[in-house]
Amino acid sequence: MKKYNYIRPILLIVTALLVKSLVTNVCMLLGMEAEAAANMGFMGMVLAALIMYIRMTKQRRK
Numbered sequence: 001m002k003k004y005n006y007i008r009p010i011l012l013i014v015t016a017l018l019v020k021s022l023v024t025n026v027c028m029l030l031g032m033e034a035e036a037a038a039n040m041g042f043m044g045m046v047l048a049a050l051i052m053y054i055r056m057t058k059q060r061r062k
Contacts, residue, residue, distance in 0.1 A: 012052050020045035 024041030028034065 008056055012049060012056070015052055016045045016049040019048040 020041040022041075023044035024037050027037035027040050032040070
């Protein structure tokens with residue numbers, strides 16, 4: 001655990017939470033119900049986390 005990077009997991013979590021709140025707020029502004037908007041925000045959060053994780057691991061392999 002000599003060269004463990006603490007910034008990557010923190011960046012991943014912060015990005016996922018920001019995407020979730022942004023998607024939820026945009027859906028609410030467009031007239032969705034609260035529960036449906038929260039579900040869309042969760043899907044956006046999972047998608048953003050997967051994309052960030054894949055990009056981080058791809059850069060580490062090179």
